[in-house]
Amino acid sequence: MGAPRRLLLVSNSTLRGGGYLGHCEQQVRRFLGQKVKRVLFIPYALHDRDAYAKTAREKFESLGYKLESIHESSDPVEAVRKSEAIFIGGGNTFRLLKALYDNSLLQEIRKRVLEDGIPYVGSSAGTNVATVSISTTNDMPIVYPPSLLALGLVPFNINPHYLDPDVNSTHMGETRAERILQYHEEPNTPPVLGLREGAMLLVEGDKATLQGVTGARLFLRGEKPTEHEPGTDFSFLLTDSNSQKP
Numbered sequence: 001m002g003a004p005r006r007l008l009l010v011s012n013s014t015l016r017g018g019g020y021l022g023h024c025e026q027q028v029r030r031f032l033g034q035k036v037k038r039v040l041f042i043p044y045a046l047h048d049r050d051a052y053a054k055t056a057r058e059k060f061e062s063l064g065y066k067l068e069s070i071h072e073s074s075d076p077v078e079a080v081r082k083s084e085a086i087f088i089g090g091g092n093t094f095r096l097l098k099a100l101y102d103n104s105l106l107q108e109i110r111k112r113v114l115e116d117g118i119p120y121v122g123s124s125a126g127t128n129v130a131t132v133s134i135s136t137t138n139d140m141p142i143v144y145p146p147s148l149l150a151l152g153l154v155p156f157n158i159n160p161h162y163l164d165p166d167v168n169s170t171h172m173g174e175t176r177a178e179r180i181l182q183y184h185e186e187p188n189t190p191p192v193l194g195l196r197e198g199a200m201l202l203v204e205g206d207k208a209t210l211q212g213v214t215g216a217r218l219f220l221r222g223e224k225p226t227e228h229e230p231g232t233d234f235s236f237l238l239t240d241s242n243s244q245k246p
Contacts, residue, residue: 003117004205006031007153009127011160011195011212013090021059021123024200027211029063031202032085032119040083041069044099045091045125056089080108083118090124090160093137097129098145106151113153120153124160127195131157136183136192138176154203155190156237162194162217177217177225184221191237192219201234208234 008024008031015023032039039060043052053069060067067087073079080086086109088096100106113120122130128137129150136157163176174182180192195201198214210216210232218234219225228234 003115005114005153005203006117006119006205007113007130007203008119008121008200009130009154009158009195009203010121010123010200011127011162012197013123015198019059020055023198024123024212025059025063027200027202028121031121032063032065036065036085036119038066038068038083039085039087039121040079041067042086042088042096042100042105042126043069043071043091045089045093045096047095052089052091056087060087076103076105077108080105080112083112085119085121086112087121088123088126088129090126092142093125093128093134093139094141094145095143096125097134097148097150098143100129100151101146110151110153113151127158127160130154132190133157135189136180154208154238157190157192158201159192159194162196164196164217177219180219180225184219189221191221193217193234193237194219194225199230203238206235206238208238210234 010024014020041056043049046052049071057067070076070079112118128134130153131150132152133148134150135148136159138161183189194217196214199212199216202209202211210228210230212230215229217225217227
């Protein structure tokens with residue numbers, strides 16, 4: 001049995017009125033603590049990886065951590081093996097997952113997080129790939145990963161940037177809730193946690209707690225969606241039997 005998993009899964013990188021990771025910097029600092037000195041950043045979700053790494057590096061250095069971007073390493077697998085903590089940021093989830101497959105990193109990240117117990121921070125697309133699959137992402141499939149199965153660090157899916165229906169809108173397309181319900185029309189689909197912007201899920205071992213300034217909506221297949229406020233204990237989701245591994 002490895003060390004307890006430690007995950008901080010954030011809905012969004014930027015919240016209105018604040019800078020990059022500004023709304024969650026206290027949680028990130030508390031989560032990483034003082035033992036972590038270096039954070040491995042995975043910028044694969046955006047095309048301009050240099051600019052993305054610069055933004056992330058400035059933020060993490062302001063929090064007291066050295067940031068190393070995996071795209072600057074000649075051996076991405078070795079970079080993961082030597083990492084003290086991993087941060088995967090937002091962007092296009094399909095591009096991100098394809099790059100993780102292309103660089104043979106899924107199993108390596110899984111081992112570091114689930115067996116070795118290093119901290120994992122995900123934001124937006126980085127939160128999506130931490131779950132069972134990217135089937136509930138909001139992104140367009142601009143590239144084609146070998147599979148939609150992701151890291152499987154938790155046995156359920158998350159929908160970051162979850163949006164509630166606007167009763168005053170004249171938009172006639174499906175709401176986010178309707179799209180998730182359509183996902184659950186398929187058999188053997190795991191729960192989906194709709195994280196509103198400003199919300200995040202802290203996972204420590206077998207305990208999962210909703211944090212942040214907004215709530216979340218939980219979708220269980222065959223059941224009516226339920227509303228949840230910050231502080232909600234979602235530990236029961238970690239024992240779900242629908243977990244799939246890549």
